[in-house]
Each structure stands twice: as structure tokens, then as C-alpha cells.
Amino acid sequence: MDDRAPRNTFPTLIAAAALVLLFAGTATAAPARSGLELASAAAQAWSADAQLVYVENDEALEAGGGCERWSYLFYSTSQDRARVWSVRGGKIAVAENLDMRFDAPPVAAGWLDSGTALAAAERGGGAEFRATHRAAQLETMLLMRGAFSEGDPDATTWTFVYRAAGEPSLFVVVSATDGKVQRTWRG
Amino acid sequence: MRMRHAAPVLLLLLAPAFAPRPAAAAKNAGNLPPTTVTTVEVERERPVREKLPTLRFLRANRDFIRARFDRLRETSRVSRAGAGNVDPRFLEYRRLLTEIAAGKDSVTVNSDARERQSVFTSVEDLAALERELDMMEQLLNQQRTRLGYLQADFAGRQRTELDLVITGGALAGQVDSVRVTLEDGTSVASSLTETQRGSIQHGGALEVFRGLVEPRPQVIEIALMGEGWSGTGHGFVTIEPVRDRLTFLKLDLSQASPKLGIGSLAASTWLLETGTDVTRAPSQAAGTPQAEADRDRP
Numbered sequence: 001m002d003d004r005a006p007r008n009t010f011p012t013l014i015a016a017a018a019l020v021l022l023f024a025g026t027a028t029a030a031p032a033r034s035g036l037e038l039a040s041a042a043a044q045a046w047s048a049d050a051q052l053v054y055v056e057n058d059e060a061l062e063a064g065g066g067c068e069r070w071s072y073l074f075y076s077t078s079q080d081r082a083r084v085w086s087v088r089g090g091k092i093a094v095a096e097n098l099d100m101r102f103d104a105p106p107v108a109a110g111w112l113d114s115g116t117a118l119a120a121a122e123r124g125g126g127a128e129f130r131a132t133h134r135a136a137q138l139e140t141m142l143l144m145r146g147a148f149s150e151g152d153p154d155a156t157t158w159t160f161v162y163r164a165a166g167e168p169s170l171f172v173v174v175s176a177t178d179g180k181v182q183r184t185w186r187g
Numbered sequence: 188m189r190m191r192h193a194a195p196v197l198l199l200l201l202a203p204a205f206a207p208r209p210a211a212a213a214k215n216a217g218n219l220p221p222t223t224v225t226t227v228e229v230e231r232e233r234p235v236r237e238k239l240p241t242l243r244f245l246r247a248n249r250d251f252i253r254a255r256f257d258r259l260r261e262t263s264r265v266s267r268a269g270a271g272n273v274d275p276r277f278l279e280y281r282r283l284l285t286e287i288a289a290g291k292d293s294v295t296v297n298s299d300a301r302e303r304q305s306v307f308t309s310v311e312d313l314a315a316l317e318r319e320l321d322m323m324e325q326l327l328n329q330q331r332t333r334l335g336y337l338q339a340d341f342a343g344r345q346r347t348e349l350d351l352v353i354t355g356g357a358l359a360g361q362v363d364s365v366r367v368t369l370e371d372g373t374s375v376a377s378s379l380t381e382t383q384r385g386s387i388q389h390g391g392a393l394e395v396f397r398g399l400v401e402p403r404p405q406v407i408e409i410a411l412m413g414e415g416w417s418g419t420g421h422g423f424v425t426i427e428p429v430r431d432r433l434t435f436l437k438l439d440l441s442q443a444s445p446k447l448g449i450g451s452l453a454a455s456t457w458l459l460e461t462g463t464d465v466t467r468a469p470s471q472a473a474g475t476p477q478a479e480a481d482r483d484r485p
Contacts, residue, residue: 045399071241086241092403140244147255
């Protein structure tokens, strides 16, 4: 057999094209901090005194704390308005003003990234909740200051919301500074 | 959006902008990568974009979260002052200021002495004067170095900006003003004087807007006002400013007429080339940011 004979590359090309089409437009899951710089640059263009007050996942979360799209909400004192930038795959997918008053305090700088915080939440009850309830899943994780922290209203925390059909949801609050579980409750 | 310039600025780039510039072209070809000028379409309808949900938990629980914040405000507590690392540049600025003050003191002392000494009576006095002049020259050199440091620190930081210019005279009608509206509602109107109209007809460009913009795909709304143009409706241009770069958007009216509609405007975008060495003199800095005028980039 002549090794130099031209091989039929058509099936390979078809397979490659199918893979490209399959993954075209899909963004990979990324930790919460991945889009922060871009969102901050946009926020500074919007208002010089814009400060980050809230972060939430906009798509399903993966086991390692990554998400395809994260929302970053900034508040401007001078404008008394909040504006959100949703970042997917290193690009801003949505930019819009929040249609509610949200003069929340800014989150502390140096907050723990989503992967580290999620690992703490899993250890603090999340993993057990998922194991004991059918189809239970982590639905939401959000970063903010004060609202969910009982002991220290100044603390910036990650709040995790685990949901299961027909069961009260599990809330786990993790300090975004040291990764300690602050509190859990069902509701 | 925050604008840097409130008033439109007329860029007087008349004949040179459209004339062949072999010297400039050769210089650019040697020093800078070729700039990509992208033609963009001026559409008659606002492009429809994918609507994605955001902040679902916050929106669903807005009353609960607001109530929590309200409760927090009612709770009195002792606040702690946060302490962070001081940016080393701020310490450097302080050192520079101290040096400037010291230099100023030296000059003042010498100046006072000079005033007291109205007549030079000997060669020794002239020698002393020469020493003082040398010292002043040295102080000026030090000041130049400090200014170079500050320029590199500040001028080197390009943020995401848009510079919108119009050029060309319309085939028909008369454009009296241009209104540009950004997605966040910022609206800027520029009126054209007779002189400005004449300038853009001959290759000049009028800066309609320059300011910070968000680094994302966005639609710019454009409306021309004036004889024949007021009824043509608004045009929409989709651009995607690159983060920490200056994006130019040029609207060329030279092939536009009210009969053809707002879509007859030609639009193009390009980025300002960025260099690194901003401390060198403009004539020496090969990579200094520049936007050399040519047919596509007024």
C-alpha cells in the first residue's frame, strides 16, 4: 500500500466542522472574579464613583463554583442609581440600569472567589443537602455586604441557595474574607 | 458616560488630510503596525439584541433584601476605619513635590541675592553669576525629569474612549446640527457653523463627541438636522469599543443625501495606535500614540 496515496479527509473535516458548530457561541464556566475587571472598566466609564455592591450568577453553576455568566452590580452615589453588567466569555453580554433603588454598601475589596467560597459552603451543609434530597442543586450564589450577615453587619459574605423540589431551601452564608461558614438556615 | 470635551472641536485637517502623504505613510509603515479601518453600516432601524436575564435572585427577592438593608441602617454601631496599602506612586509624588519646593526655594534665595546686588563690580561676581545659572539649569533639568515621570504615569493610561467625528459635505440639503445619543441616554448635539460646514466639505473633520464609553457592543444613534435632513429619521451604528483604547468613529457625509436617507452616510471605525515611550520628544517617539490623518482617518 502506498502511504503517499491521498487520504480522504472529508469525514475529518465534517467532524471538525460539527465540533465548531457545537461549541460556537458557548462560553466556558469561569469563576466570579474573571469578569470583574471588565465590569469595573465599564462602571468607571459610566460613573467615576461607581462601586461594586453585588455579584450573582446569571447561568447555572458548575461544581467548582464557575459560571458562564456573572452579573456585577455597581452603585453610584452621585447618580443615586445602580447599573449591572453581565459578563460572559470575557465580553459584556448585558448592560442595563437596575429598575429599583439599591443603595447598598460596597463589597469589601479582596473578596474570596466563587470556587473557594463554594467549597466552604459544601462543607458547611451544602453537600449533605444535595446528597439527602432528590434533584437538589445549588441554584444561586450571591456576594454582598451586610444583608445576610447576622453577627457582623459590615461583613461581606457569599450566600448560597440550595433548592430541592418540595423542600425548604437551604441557605449557607460564607464569609468572603476568611471562608468560614457564618450561618445556615432552611426557608 | 462622561465626556471630556463639552464643546465640539473643529479639527482643521483640510487639504493635507486628502492629499497623498508619501512621507507620512512611509514613516508610519516603518514604525507602526497597519491600522485596520472597519466599515460599519448606518442602519435605519435599531438593531435588536438578545435579551438575557440578569440578577434573578435579587429581582425576585427585592423586598426582602431592601428590608434587610433598611434594618441595617437603623442599627447603630461603631464603624471601623479600613486600612489598605498606600499606592507607592502617591509616596513618590510626595517626594517629587518636596524636591520641587526645595528647587523653588533655591531659586528664590538666589533671586533675592541678585536683587540686592545691583552692580557687578568684579570678575568674581560674574563667576558667581555663572554658577547660579548652572544651578538653575540643573534645577530645570530635574524638573523636566519629574514632568516626564508624571507624563508617563498619567498620559500612558488610556481608558476606553470614543471619538466621533463627521466629515464631508452632503450631496444635497444642508446639515445644521448633528445629534448623537448613546445607549445610556447621553445625548450630545453639535451645531455646524458656515465655516465648519465649509471645512468638512474640504476634508476637515468636526469632533461631535469624545468621552468614556463602556467596552462592549453598543448602538450609537445619529440624527442629522437641517434643510432636507430633519425628516430623514435616525440612523443606528453598532460599535464595540475596545477596552482601554481610543476608538474613532467617522461619519462621512460626502455621498449622503436626504433622498437616499440616513443610510447613505458612510461610517468607519479604527483604533488609535498606542505606543509605550511617552517620555521621549514627539519627534523622536516612534511609538507615541498618534492618529496620522489620511483619507480614512481624518
